[in-house]
Amino acid sequence: MKRNVPLAITFIVGAVLIFSVFIPPMENWGEDFTLFFDIIAVFAFFLGGGNLLRVHLTKLSRRKQDWPYSIVTIMGFLLMLAAGLFRIGNPGDINASLTEQGSLFQTIYDSVFVPLGSTMYALLAFFVASASYRAFRAKNREATILLVAAFIILLGRTPLGTIVTGWVPESFSILQIPNLAIWIMNSPNLAGQRAIMIGIGLGVVSMSLRLILGIERTYLGGDDK
Amino acid sequence: MSTRAKEILVIIMIVVFSLVFYFRKIAGGKEIIFSNLVAWVLIALLVLSLGLILILTIKGSLIGRRVVFIYVGIVLALPLFMPFTQKITISPEVRSLYEAVEKLPPGSKVLVSFDYDPPSAPELQPMGESFIRLCFQRDFKVIIMGLWPQGPQQANIAIDKILEDPEMQARNLRYGEDYVNLGYQAGNEFVIQRMGSSFKSMFPSDYRGIPYDSMPLVRNIRNFSNIDFSFNLSAGFPGSVEWVQIAVDRYGVELGLGNTAVQAPQMYTYLNSGQVVGLLGGMNGGAEFELLCDYKGKATKFMLSQSFSHMVIIAFIIIGNVAYFLGGRKSALKDK
Secondary structure (H helix, E strand, C coil), rough: CHHHHHHHHHHHHHHHHHHHCCCHHHHHHHHHHHHHHHHHHCCCCCCCCHHHHHHHHHHCCCCCHHHHHHHHHHHHHHHHHHHHHHCCCCCCCCCCCCCCCCHHHHHHHHHHHHHHHHHHHHHHHHHHHHHHHHHHHCCCCHHHHHHHHHHHHHHHCHHHHHHHHHHCHHHHHCCCCHHHHHHHCCHHHHHHHHHHHHHHHHHHHHHHHHHHHHCCCCCCCCCCC | CCCHHHHHHHHHHHHHHHHHHHHHHCCCCCCHHHHHHHHHHHHHHHHHHHHHHHHHHHHCCCCCCHHHHHHHHHHHHHHHCCCCCCCCCCHCCCCCCHHHHHHHCCEEEEEEEEEEEEEEEEEHHHHHHHHHHHHHHCCCCEEEEEECCCCHHHHHHHHHHHHHHHHHHHHCCCCCCCCEEEEEECCCCHHHHCCCCCCHHHHHHHHCCCEHHHHHHHHHHHHHCCCCCCEEEECCCCCHHHHHHHHHHHHCCCCEEEECCCCHHHHHHHCCCCCCCCCHHHHHHHHHHHHHHHCEEEEEEHHHHHHHHHHHHHHHHHHHHHHHHHHHHHHHHHHH
């Protein structure tokens, strides 16, 4: 029973969603079924919040490594939750929009979340540079091809690329680095991306069929028997 | 000096510089721009120091990652004070997006989905600003939504900035009539799918809580068939891939994309097949679009920093490979 019910639900939902694409009278069924996604998403919000609190409170109570960061996480979570749910610090009443100028929720978003998010992203520039210096080596043929392609793309997007090959005559313009960069993006990159996408597509179809037909049961957890 | 002391020193320097520039900015101080001579001297010093690092590497003295970090920090910051502007060449994918928007008649309804959060804002926010600005200039009606919770808030930031411009203020744009922000809806790609039959079922009210039917702009918009053009700003999932697979392939929406530089290569497949009309890839794409729109935004401003950082990365890749080959050769000699 514990296994057959989830298997039956998976089969029915999967079959309806597939048929709704190919059989016009069943089109609305597919859309109605997607409503369940919203309902499940609501539970996921609760579960996610609860899980975050549980993990960090446990870390805090057991004084695990880096536990002070858990205090920041919990405080941040509770503060945003209070500002959002109970409209604390909102100029209007409980029905007023959260994103009104001057509301605590919007102020925290603008003054804390946006700068912190941008800072995290900005760190990428430093890590990319450091990683390129330490790991981007022409160790073998494949790595050399990758290195040369990356080099051309990088150069092609800077004024240096135009300066270095600006002297190449127009009849050989493909050899100019910016044009080479465009060619790499439009040809080898495109071919590789398409191959990956087709592979993923076939993989998704086969895995979905395995799930719908009950062949793949690992999502149920535990052992299969 | 210990490593810890050096780190503290660097942090203090950064904080002091940041505070000086911040207080100068809020005090209404003039923007600091170096003279041509100072700028060229600084560039020459940078090139010479990189050459010195190359020589040291050849001699067998390798630099640490902190040196790389400092160089990246310098080349990202210095161009902001330089008097040069980078020559920007328009790529075909950006031009095709611009031309697709240009073809739309005034009054067209344009759907813009902000599917990103603040970490991706440095790349995508300038695209959002220049695109919506162009829509307002062409008298289009703009409908904003988000598949990411923070997307609609990023849209608000963009709208607020656009409306600060006296040219836009003169247009007397009204919320609910010229533009609306429908807000965020959970459900990822299923939101797009259900918008195919009813926008209202997904957004019964806007982000402020105003009922869908009470806003003149969207009152008569039932589904994608009432939308003339869509533009998606995406930093991942759910985003451009889902918009192409559902909105374009199933409902025939005309779609343009704005993506982070990391995501853009994947979108060339859709561009080449004609599923999307145009693509803005990374800050470069944003700067090209700003040039077409005759608007100097953040993407144009930061392009020089990006180019300088690319050049420094190229230099460090060369230095790293020199170190690798010389090290390899030496070890090979030792083996012999």
